[in-house]
Structures are given as C-alpha cells and as structure tokens.
Amino acid sequence: PQELTTVRVQDPRVQNEGSWNSYVDYKIFLHTNSKAFTAKTSCVRRRYREFVWLRRQLQKNAGLVPVPELPGKSTFFVGSTDEFIEKRRQGLQQFLEKVVQNVVLLSDSRLHLFLQSQLSVPDIEACVQGQGTQTVTEAILHYAMSNCGWVQEEEGRP
Numbered sequence: 001p002q003e004l005t006t007v008r009v010q011d012p013r014v015q016n017e018g019s020w021n022s023y024v025d026y027k028i029f030l031h032t033n034s035k036a037f038t039a040k041t042s043c044v045r046r047r048y049r050e051f052v053w054l055r056r057q058l059q060k061n062a063g064l065v066p067v068p069e070l071p072g073k074s075t076f077f078v079g080s081t082d083e084f085i086e087k088r089r090q091g092l093q094q095f096l097e098k099v100v101q102n103v104v105l106l107s108d109s110r111l112h113l114f115l116q117s118q119l120s121v122p123d124i125e126a127c128v129q130g131q132g133t134q135t136v137t138e139a140i141l142h143y144a145m146s147n148c149g150w151v152q153e154e155e156g157r158p
Contacts, residue, residue, distance in 0.1 A: 001033065003032075003033060003034045003035070003036075004032065004033055004034070005030070005031075005032040005033075005034050005037070005100045005101075006029075006030070006031045006032065007028065007029070007030050007093070007096045007097055007100055007115070008027075008028070008029045008030075008093060009026045009027070009028055009089050009090075009092045009093035009096060010026065010027050010029060010089070011026065011027040012024050012025070012026050012085045012086075012088075012089050013025055013026075013045075015047075023047050023048070023049075024047065024048070024085055024088075025045045025046060025047040026045065026046060026047070026089055026092060027043060027044075027045055028042075028043070028044050028045070028046055028096065028115060029042075029043050030042045030043070030100075030115050030116065032100075034106075036106045036107075037112065037115075037116065038112065038116060038136075038137050038140040038141060038144070039116050039140055039141065039143075039144035041144075042115060042116040042140075042143070042144065044114075044115065044116070044117065044118050044143075045118070046114065048070075048088065048092070050114065050121055051070055051092055051095065052070060053121050054110065054111065054114050055067055055068075055070055055095070057108070057110045058099065058105050058108055058110070058111065061108050061110075062104050062105055062108075063104075065102065065104040065105065067099070067105065068094070068095050068098035068099060069095070070091065070092070070095050071087065071088045071090075071091025071092060071095070072091075096115075099111065100115075109127075109128050109136040110124055110125075110128055112136060112140060113127060113128070113136060113139060113140065116140040116143060116144070117139045117140050117142075117143040118143060119132075119139060119143075127139050
C-alpha cells in the first residue's frame, strides 16, 4: 500500500485575548500510515513562533535540502485579523504538507515531537539531546496514550 500522510492545520484560537501577550495557536491534526511516524494519528496545538523554531531547526539539520518557507510575520497587515489568521493557517498547512513529504526532513526527530507530542520547545530540545526523562519514541507514545490530545479538547484546555 502507498504511504499517505495527511496533515491539517485548523481551528485557530486566540489565547489570552485582549492582553498584550495574546497569541493564536492552531490545531495540527496528523493521520498517516507511514512507517516514519510512531503514532498513526495525533493532534497537538502549536503557535506561530514554534513553527519558526521548527523551521530553523530543520534548516540547520537538513544541509542542502531546502526547507519550505513559512507564511510571513506581517506586522502591517491590511484587512481583518480573521483574514490574517486564515491566511497564516493556510500557509502553515502548506509548510507542513511540504515538510512531511520530504524524506530528509522526516528523519528529524524534532519534527516528530513537534507534530506528535505537546512538549514545549525547550523540552523537545532536551528530549532530542537525550537530556529529557523520555526518549523521543516514549514521549510520542506517552502523548498518544494520553488520548492524543482529544481529552484536552473535550474538557477545555488547562
């Protein structure tokens, strides 16, 4: 059977709305039959700056392989906030779609932790460098076993 990986960026949510430190995070839903992934289905929430970090790490480790671009961090956006968020969501989805189709980028364990665990960026770094409490696979399986983020979704996030 052909390997298929579907990745969707959806459900943008403004966190801390109305405060100076508000930001938008996005639900990343992954469904795959690829042997490259530990969990076959996952669902995490990530914000734009975590995507920026991921792209930088992929670029560092990919050598000459070009890493897809992220949508711009427009400070002067003309149009509504909703429009901006939607454009960014589409751009983030296109970014991830291209990334998961690239064999070299798929071999980066940071990508897997980004997509398949809710670890923070520093925790992903620690895990990849072997300084975390779990291996990369354990972290992903632990998250998958914790009902893959679906429980948080139902009960409202902490």
